[in-house]
Amino acid sequence: SQQGEEDPQALSIQEGENATMNCSYKTSINNLQWYRQNSGRGLVHLILIRSNEREKHSGRLRVTLDTSKKSSSLLITASRAADTASYFCATPREDNFNKFYFGSGTKLNVKP
């Protein structure tokens, strides 16, 4: 079964609003990564947070990681229509970091 689960499954917001999506995972991890996928295309790596980090920023993205709760959140601030995509969290296993598990994804729709 898949390692991570995103919540919510779908999110619809207005341009300029913030979008928050969450990811839960099951086992110990080395790091957690977030990816974006535009409709029917390949995934694009957004940000990586290591297991010893609690928060990381990259432009309009803010990621938090709580290893005690086995969860992470991705915040996109001041969203744009171009942010419309599906967002996935990915976790390489701590005991086998070349094997990735992806969550089910959050489909974000940003309305202009």
Next chain:
Amino acid sequence: KAGVTQTPRYLIKTRGQQVTLSCSPISGHRSVSWYQQTPGQGLQFLFEYFSETQRNKGNFPGRFSGRQFSNSRSEMNVSTLELGDSALYLCASSYGTEGLEQYFGPGTRLTVT
């Protein structure tokens, strides 16, 4: 650097046939992973190759196989196609160490009729 390329981009096959998909990783990357993406099952890990050796394998039947060449290019093969094999097949390349970020190709959309 050129990105990950996958060929073909679209493919239509009939049940029972076999198919070969190709992936060229980013120059310098030695690891290539393959994923199957379907609406029902999401993104599922198929296998990972590193330096021409299969290093990891997901839970897929033996009809799914792959290989990697000395230039790191990889192919995956699906034999005896079933309707349920219709999916977007994604390959991703990385340096293959420390579980760092993967770089994905645009995918091959396979339709089995």
